[in-house]
Structures are given as structure tokens and as C-alpha cells.
Amino acid sequence: MNIRQRIVxxxxxxxxxxxxxxxxxxxxxxxxxxxxxxLGFAVLVTRLEDELGYDPFALLAEPVYPVKFGELVExxxxxxxxxxx
Amino acid sequence: xxxxxxxxxxxxWTVDHDTLRRDPFDLRARVARDAEVALLTTDAVFVAAxxxxxxxxxxxxxxxxxxxxxxxxxxxxxxxxxxxxTLGSGTxxxxxxxxSTRWVIYTSGxxxxxxxxSHSVASLSRTINPTGAQGELVWGLLYDPNRMAxxxxxLQCLVTRSPLVAADTYAPLIQRVEHLIESGVTALxxxxxxxxxxxxxxxxxxxxxxxxxxxxxxxxxxxxNGLTRTYPDARIVHVFASTETGAAFSVRxxxxxxxxxxxxxxxxxxxxxxxxxxLFVHSPGVSAAGxxxxxxxxxxxxxxxDRVMFRGRQTGVVNIGGTNVWPEEVESLLRDHPDIAEAxxxxxxxxxxxxxxxxxxxxxxxxxxxxxxxxxxxxxxQHAASNTHxxxxxxxxxxxxxxxxxxxxx
Numbered sequence: 016m017n018i019r020q021r022i023v024x025x026x027x028x029x030x031x032x033x034x035x036x037x038x039x040x041x042x043x044x045x046x047x048x049x050x051x052x053x054l055g056f057a058v059l060v061t062r063l064e065d066e067l068g069y070d071p072f073a074l075l076a077e078p079v080y081p082v083k084f085g086e087l088v089e090x091x092x093x094x095x096x097x098x099x100x
Numbered sequence: 101x102x103x104x105x106x107x108x109x110x111x112x113w114t115v116d117h118d119t120l121r122r123d124p125f126d127l128r129a130r131v132a133r134d135a136e137v138a139l140l141t142t143d144a145v146f147v148a149a150x151x152x153x154x155x156x157x158x159x160x161x162x163x164x165x166x167x168x169x170x171x172x173x174x175x176x177x178x179x180x181x182x183x184x185x186t187l188g189s190g191t192x193x194x195x196x197x198x199x200s201t202r203w204v205i206y207t208s209g210x211x212x213x214x215x216x217x218s219h220s221v222a223s224l225s226r227t228i229n230p231t232g233a234q235g236e237l238v239w240g241l242l243y244d245p246n247r248m249a250x251x252x253x254x255l256q257c258l259v260t261r262s263p264l265v266a267a268d269t270y271a272p273l274i275q276r277v278e279h280l281i282e283s284g285v286t287a288l289x290x291x292x293x294x295x296x297x298x299x300x301x302x303x304x305x306x307x308x309x310x311x312x313x314x315x316x317x318x319x320x321x322x323x324x325n326g327l328t329r330t331y332p333d334a335r336i337v338h339v340f341a342s343t344e345t346g347a348a349f350s351v352r353x354x355x356x357x358x359x360x361x362x363x364x365x366x367x368x369x370x371x372x373x374x375x376x377x378x379l380f381v382h383s384p385g386v387s388a389a390g391x392x393x394x395x396x397x398x399x400x401x402x403x404x405x406d407r408v409m410f411r412g413r414q415t416g417v418v419n420i421g422g423t424n425v426w427p428e429e430v431e432s433l434l435r436d437h438p439d440i441a442e443a444x445x446x447x448x449x450x451x452x453x454x455x456x457x458x459x460x461x462x463x464x465x466x467x468x469x470x471x472x473x474x475x476x477x478x479x480x481x482q483h484a485a486s487n488t489h490x491x492x493x494x495x496x497x498x499x500x501x502x503x504x505x506x507x508x509x510x
Binding site: 028031032033034052053054056057058060061062065070072073 | 474493
């Protein structure tokens with residue numbers, strides 16, 4: 016499974032648990048407009064760390080705050096070499 | 101073992117109370133007067149005999165738990181190991197007190213280096229009621245006798261001359277419990293975490309316990325209710341005692357927390373105070389006490405109606421996006437879930453919000469097959485005070501490890 020799919024799956028799970036409407040995950044989807052708050056976002060990062068074996072936000076020299084879904088995927092893909100094999 | 105003479109038994113030795121007071125291991129010959137010495141043992145009989153023989157003789161005695169030995173022992177500190185001593189019948193000479201002895205015990209060290217705390221036998225014995233009706237109680241010891249919880253049980257038995265059976269500290273809990281049941285133990289002190297596990301041991305339901313003591317962690321209402329249900333005839337007491345302050349007080353009404361009038365009407369003369377939400381006890385003999393004699397227990401408390409409720413360790417607080425959350429609160433909530441037997445919650449560093457909570461849970465037998473980490477998380481969201489209390493991850497495991505002191509490992 017590629018990284019994008021993994022992120023979509025994990026996000027869907029969190030949306031369902033938080034009883035939020037699951038949006039269509041286009042690259043232009045604005046994350047904060049989905050109802051996902053900072054805590055939900057942090058939960059996503061933690062679960063993806065369990066799934067993929069790395070937390071790109073902890074690896075970044077400068078903090079990055081992805082606004083759109085496409086940027087979020089890009090950050091994860093940038094550090095894909097850290098993924099658990 | 102003779103049942104007519106109360107004795108303390110361990111895996112290696114059984115020694116009656118009179119002999120224990122006659123220095124049966126000849127420790128006064130082994131340790132110079134006013135010397136500083138470390139004991140390396142997990143044997144309750146040996147520790148009991150050392151308490152009798154070396155108090156009033158040595159300047160300081162370090163009680164070193166096995167897992168703290170590497171950090172604590174130095175070449176300059178004289179060490180006595182239990183495998184190097186032999187049991188005799190003891191001396192008939194009176195063991196005179198010629199000095200005041202510091203007993204140095206080590207905190208569990210969940211955060212790294214074990215921390216030494218000095219006590220006197222008097223400060224360690226403060227919760228012991230020597231006139232308390234012990235009846236025919238036979239005490240069990242589940243703990244390492246070097247730790248505060250184990251020492252309390254040991255001193256209780258020494259003062260009241262009660263029989264005590266010590267389980268092998270490092271055997272699995274189920275074996276320790278079965279050994280105590282088979283040895284006729286009728287009184288037991290354990291942490292709430294251990295009691296929750298004991299309630300899951302099939303044979304424990306038929307255990308004719310008459311005295312149940314909880315200490316070392318917050319005794320929440322579910323565990324008190326569970327014990328009341330299984331042991332309706334037992335006396336159930338939760339003891340508050342911390343390593344930082346020595347012994348303190350006990351609560352007998354089977355309700356979590358303690359009565360708010362303890363603040364104005366000190367239980368057994370022990371003055372309590374709440375300062376900035378932290379419980380302080382008047383404990384002038386303790387190294388951690390301030391100028392007014394009050395020492396912080398490090399426990400956060402909150403007054404709810406007529407009770408003072410424990411909310412967790414001051415240092416255990418987890419800052420989640422600026423909100424302080426105590427993992428114990430979330431653990432307590434998780435244990436209210438109909439399918440959860442035990443829960444441990446720990447902080448996990450997170451670049452977004454500083455920290456998040458990660459929960460590990462053990463399910464009860466025959467849980468609802470639809471219960472998953474996901475449904476547990478949704479349940480917490482519905483019942484928690486805020487979304488920050490909801491663990492980011494919920495892992496379901498077969499068993500949760502406990503520390504040598506019987507506390508949940510976070």
C-alpha cells in the first residue's frame with residue numbers, strides 16, 4: 016500500500032471515530048475545513064508513526080504546517096526513505 | 101511451620117518473632133558500630149532481622165532493591181548479601197540502641213535514577229497501630245521488602261508480632277498468590293493494580309481474606325467495589341503512604357479518596373494541607389520537609405463535595421496542547437469501560453501538541469466481540485471531560501507489566 020492510501024485510511028478512521036463527515040481526499044482539500052482540529056491532526060501523526068515507522072514532522076528542520084491534503088502527503092513522501100521496511 | 105508461634109517465613113527461612121529480635125544472623129558482629137552498610141537481599145526474614153538488629157547500631161542502612169543495585173552500590177559502601185549469612189538462634193544479650201540509624205530506601209525510579217530517601221524506623225512506622233485488633237490474621241507479603249510498600253507490611257507484622265508469609269518477590273503474580281492462599285494467609289496489602297489482577301485469578305475468588313489493604317497508587321472506586329463484591333466480609337482499607345513523606349494515614353469506608361474533614365481533624369495526629377492543589381503532610385523528620393515541617397507528597401488532589409480525591413502524581417502530568425492531563429484519570433476512566441479489566445496510559449511525544457496519550461488495555465474475559473481499539477476510543481470520547489483525554493492510540497494486549505513495587509508500568 017502506498018503512503019497516500021495509508022494516510023487516507025488512517026484519516027478516514029479518525030473521522031469516523033470523531034463522528035465527522037468523511038470528505039473526498041483531493042490534493043486541494045483544506046485540512047482545517049474538514050473539522051479536524053490540532054488534536055485530531057496530532058492523533059493522525061501518531062498513528063501514522065505506528066503504521067509507517069516515522070514521524071516526518073519530528074524529522075523536519077523547520078516546522079511545516081500542511082494546509083492542504085496534497086501538502087500533507089508530500090511531507091510524508093519526502094521522508095519515505097525512513098519508512099519501516 | 102509451627103502455627104503456635106507467630107513467625108515470619110520467606111522462601112529461605114522461617115523465624116519466630118522472639119528469635120528475630122535476638123539478631124539471629126549475627127549482624128552486630130558483622131557491622132561495626134556507627135558504620136554505613138547496604139543490604140542486598142529480597143528476603144523478608146533477613147530484612148526483618150536487620151531492622152531489629154541494626155536499628156540503633158549502624159549509622160545508616162541502605163535497603164537496595166535488586167534493580168537499583170547497579171546505580172546505588174559504590175566500592176566504598178560495605179555490602180551484606182543474604183547468601184553470605186547463616187541463621188543461628190541469636191544472642192541473649194539485649195540489643196541496646198547506641199545511636200540513631202538512618203534507613204535509606206530507594207524510590208521505584210520509573211523515571212531513571214533511583215532516588216534515596218532517608219527515614220527513621222519511627223517515621224516508617226507511623227501508620228502502624230500497635231493496638232489494632234490483629235486477631236488471628238496471617239499477613240501475606242507480595243512485595244519486595246526493600247520498598248516502601250513491603251517495609252510497611254513487614255513493620256506492621258514486627259510491631260504487632262503477627263505471622264507473615266512472604267512470597268518470592270520475583271515469581272509471577274499468580275504463583276505468589278497461590279502460595280499465599282496455600283499458606284493460610286488471611287490479610288494482604290497490595291497496590292490497586294495488583295488487586296485488579298488478583299481479582300482475575302480464578303482461585304482468588306475463594307480466598308478467605310479478612311483484611312484487604314490497598315496502597316501505593318490511587319485506589320479508585322471500581323477496584324474498591326470489585327473487592328467489596330468478591331470479599332464482602334473483609335475489612336477493606338486504603339492506605340496513603342508515600343516514599344517522600346514516610347507513612348501517613350488510612351481510609352476505611354470503602355470510598356475512593358479521603359474525608360475532607362481529615363484536613364481539619366488530622367487522622368491519627370498527622371496534619372494535612374493542600375497547597376496549590378498538591379497534598380502536603382506534616383512530616384518534620386523527613387529529609388524532604390520544608391522549614392515548617394510540611395513535605396510535599398507530590399500527589400495532586402481535588403476536593404469534590406465531602407471527599408479529597410487523588411488525581412495523580414504532580415510530576416506525571418502530561419501537557420497536551422497546553423492542557424494538563426493526568427494519565428491516571430484516563431486509566432481510571434478506561435477501567436470503567438464494561439470490557440476493560442486493566443489499563444495503562446502513557447505520554448507520547450508529539451511534534452503537534454507536545455504530547456499525546458497512548459493507552460494499553462487488557463480486556464475482560466468474554467468481551468463484546470465488537471470491542472476494538474476504535475470503539476474504546478469512541479467510548480472515551482463520549483465519557484471524558486475533554487477531547488484531550490482521549491488516547492491517540494489504544495492497544496489491546498493480553499497482560500500489562502507491573503513494576504517490582506506492584507505498580508503499573510507506564
